[in-house]
Amino acid sequence: xxxxxxxxxxxxxxxxxxxxxxxxxxxxxxxxxxxxxxxxxxxxxxxxxxxxxxxxxxxxxxxxxxxxxxxxxxxxxxxxxxxxxxxxxxxxxxxxxxxxxxxxxxxxxxxxxxxxxxxxxxxxxxxxxxxxxxxxxxxxxxxxxxxxxxxxxxxxxxxxxxxxxxxxxxxxxxxxxxxxxxxxxxxxxxxxxxxxxxxxxxxxxxxxxxxxxxxxxxxxxxxxxxxxxxxxxxxxxxxxxxxxxxxxxxxxxxxxxxxxxxxxxxx
Amino acid sequence: xxxxxxxxxxxxxxxxxxxxxxxxxxxxxxxxxxxxxxxxxxxxxxxxxxxxxxxxxxxxxxxxxxxxxxxxxxxxxxxxxxxxxxxxxxxxxxxxxxxxxxxxxxxxxxxxxxxxxxxxxxxxxxxxxxxxxxxxxxxxxxxxxxxx
Numbered sequence: 001x002x003x004x005x006x007x008x009x010x011x012x013x014x015x016x017x018x019x020x021x022x023x024x025x026x027x028x029x030x031x032x033x034x035x036x037x038x039x040x041x042x043x044x045x046x047x048x049x050x051x052x053x054x055x056x057x058x059x060x061x062x063x064x065x066x067x068x069x070x071x072x073x074x075x076x077x078x079x080x081x082x083x084x085x086x087x088x089x090x091x092x093x094x095x096x097x098x099x100x101x102x103x104x105x106x107x108x109x110x111x112x113x114x115x116x117x118x119x120x121x122x123x124x125x126x127x128x129x130x131x132x133x134x135x136x137x138x139x140x141x142x143x144x145x146x147x148x149x150x151x152x153x154x155x156x157x158x159x160x161x162x163x164x165x166x167x168x169x170x171x172x173x174x175x176x177x178x179x180x181x182x183x184x185x186x187x188x189x190x191x192x193x194x195x196x197x198x199x200x201x202x203x204x205x206x207x208x209x210x211x212x213x214x215x216x217x218x219x220x221x222x223x224x225x226x227x228x229x230x231x232x233x234x235x236x237x238x239x240x241x242x243x244x245x246x247x248x249x250x251x252x253x254x255x256x257x258x259x260x261x262x263x264x265x266x267x
Numbered sequence: 268x269x270x271x272x273x274x275x276x277x278x279x280x281x282x283x284x285x286x287x288x289x290x291x292x293x294x295x296x297x298x299x300x301x302x303x304x305x306x307x308x309x310x311x312x313x314x315x316x317x318x319x320x321x322x323x324x325x326x327x328x329x330x331x332x333x334x335x336x337x338x339x340x341x342x343x344x345x346x347x348x349x350x351x352x353x354x355x356x357x358x359x360x361x362x363x364x365x366x367x368x369x370x371x372x373x374x375x376x377x378x379x380x381x382x383x384x385x386x387x388x389x390x391x392x393x394x395x396x397x398x399x400x401x402x403x404x405x406x407x408x409x410x411x412x413x414x415x
Binding site for chain 2: 009010012013014016017018020021022024025038039040041043044045046047048050051056058060061062064065066067068070071072073074075076077078079080081082083084085087088094095096097099100101102103104105106107108109110111114115119121124125128129131132133135138139140142143144147148153154156157158161162165166169170173174177182183184186187188190191192193194199203225234235238
């Protein structure tokens with residue numbers, strides 16, 4: 001096989017990184033949360049325009065795709081080095097804080113059935129449903145399936161939506177949950193640590209605003225929960241989240257197929 | 268992919284991150300270099316481990332484990348790891364990933380567009396599921412243990 005050189009891809013990536021970093025982080029306050037525009041999003045958007053400008057062809061795209069999974073490994077290493085220093089604190093967290101981490105898997109049982117049964121999505125559903133699609137999730141999906149797979153499209157879509165609208169949505173959602181009055185403010189604060197700093201801030205904000213006297217405890221609970229998610233997130237997703245998502249996906253797909261045949265039979 | 272080709276890509280994307288770290292965060296590449304080399308060593312070690320280990324786990328599981336161990340207070344050199352890697356910004360490491368993703372994404376643009384509405388709704392549901400799932404467990408455990 002006559003393989004094309006990959007230097008063009010690297011040079012393009014270099015230019016994209018420099019342009020994106022030069023523009024820098026932009027923040028907008030919208031309602032209850034901030035819209036955060038990050039350099040990595042600009043890099044992605046620039047990339048989408050390259051084929052239109054005829055700067056890349058199909059072969060370049062194929063060359064670039066394994067490099068995503070390799071460059072993700074630096075991010076994994078960096079995230080790991082921020083966990084070590086915090087490890088001792090985890091042993092001092094209470095049972096409620098530790099056990100609520102399992103609740104982060106709740107997304108699978110809400111998002112996946114809707115994705116598969118209502119929207120009839122394919123394996124994109126796995127990528128987008130197993131987590132809130134933050135950077136660690138990109139790393140997991142790119143290592144297990146590749147970011148240019150169906151699962152990769154799912155997690156990338158979730159990543160873009162979350163980066164742009166995650167903080168606002170979380171702010172509105174928590175405001176609504178407070179008004180229902182079902183949950184104790186401690187529980188709401190502990191739930192705020194889902195792995196994204198901007199989403200945590202947006203989720204904690206309304207709780208603190210509603211219970212200002214408890215501000216110190218609420219912030220401490222949210223920060224500890226955030227820390228715990230940082231520590232267990234990768235392994236929980238890898239060893240529990242993804243296998244459970246795969247299992248439920250197969251179950252739901254079987255069901256969806258059954259429903260289709262039943263409908264056809266009825267017709 | 269051959270091991271040597273992977274190392275080559277690690278080096279190239281490391282340079283991209285170092286430059287992004289300079290342009291975006293004004294951190295002198297010379298100052299960030301030791302941290303970047305520590306990350307590179309962790310990445311290569313974890314990647315190699317995943318290739319030779321009889322336990323078949325994704326490379327990121329090994330890389331993350333090595334990085335955690337190397338930075339636990341009390342482990343020899345952990346304070347240096349934390350200090351030097353601190354010069355390499357998290358966001359600067361993200362940009363090269365999405366640059367490569369951006370180049371390769373062109374071929375999926377059609378199916379991306381087609382699914383965009385569904386993906387927005389499902390992503391919102393992941394926020395609800397993750398948050399409410401945690402809130403329910405926290406509420407029940409605190410009730411059970413008498414905290415609230």
